[in-house]
Amino acid sequence: MTSPFFTSHDGAYVPAAHANSPWSPEMLHGRLLGGLAARAIEAEYAGSGLQIARLTVDLFRNSPLLPVTVETGLVRDGRRIRVADATLSTERGVIGRVSAVLLRTGEHPENHPVLTERWDETPPDGPPPATEGWQPAFDIWWTPGRRRMWTREDRPLVDDEKLTPIVRAALAGDFASPLTSLTDDGVPFINADYTLTLSRMPEGELIGMEATGSVAAAGLSTGQVTLHDVRGPFGFCVVTALANPVLRT
Numbered sequence: 645m646t647s648p649f650f651t652s653h654d655g656a657y658v659p660a661a662h663a664n665s666p667w668s669p670e671m672l673h674g675r676l677l678g679g680l681a682a683r684a685i686e687a688e689y690a691g692s693g694l695q696i697a698r699l700t701v702d703l704f705r706n707s708p709l710l711p712v713t714v715e716t717g718l719v720r721d722g723r724r725i726r727v728a729d730a731t732l733s734t735e736r737g738v739i740g741r742v743s744a745v746l747l748r749t750g751e752h753p754e755n756h757p758v759l760t761e762r763w764d765e766t767p768p769d770g771p772p773p774a775t776e777g778w779q780p781a782f783d784i785w786w787t788p789g790r791r792r793m794w795t796r797e798d799r800p801l802v803d804d805e806k807l808t809p810i811v812r813a814a815l816a817g818d819f820a821s822p823l824t825s826l827t828d829d830g831v832p833f834i835n836a837d838y839t840l841t842l843s844r845m846p847e848g849e850l851i852g853m854e855a856t857g858s859v860a861a862a863g864l865s866t867g868q869v870t871l872h873d874v875r876g877p878f879g880f881c882v883v884t885a886l887a888n889p890v891l892r893t
Contacts, residue, residue: 701839
């Protein structure tokens with residue numbers, strides 16, 4: 645097992661050097677904040693038939709590689725709908741917030757139309773190809789055209805804990821931004837948030853992403869991707885982003 649992104653210590657999560665962002669070796673990767681929040685909300689509020697169906701991750705402040713604390717709170721607790729929040733902070737203040745809607749699973753309606761078909765992308769076989777520049781501390785397989793990708797986490801998020809499906813989805817969701825805004829010159833937008841909407845939890849270690857829409861104007865961009873696993877589509881991710889000095893890929 646490779647080393648985790650965070651080590652828990654005195655109620656905080658201490659990042660390793662490989663928790664850095666492609667935008668800067670000294671910056672904490674935003675996707676990890678989504679993973680920490682999903683982990684905390686799931687542990688506190690999921691279960692007993694309730695699962696996270698929507699997760700919105702607001703990334704409104706960049707942070708250096710400092711210990712992170714996560715505080716959760718219950719907004720509403722109903723029989724079929726539960727709403728919870730999480731706030732992520734360092735010694736420099738709040739760096740992100742996350743809101744989650746948990747819905748109770750139940751009997752599925754008959755003859756429900758399927759509007760998003762299973763994609764024809766073959767799961768990867770073997771390790772990902774070598775890349776130049778920033779080396780991700782997880783696996784990425786880009787497909788021809790670079791609007792599709794598979795991702796796989798190969799290390800724990802915290803200590804030696806096994807990743808849960810919702811944490812895997814939260815970690816993957818951040819890549820909706822580069823997947824939808826990538827140009828021949830690199831990535832010209834840095835995301836300010838991302839929202840996952842999930843009909844079910846992903847199965848297995850592989851999560852596939854396909855860009856299905858993107859629009860941009862006046863230095864602002866929004867994009868959407870469809871999320872897949874080896875079984876088929878299981879949700880979507882929408883991202884909003886700001887123009888930024890181009891990240892070379």
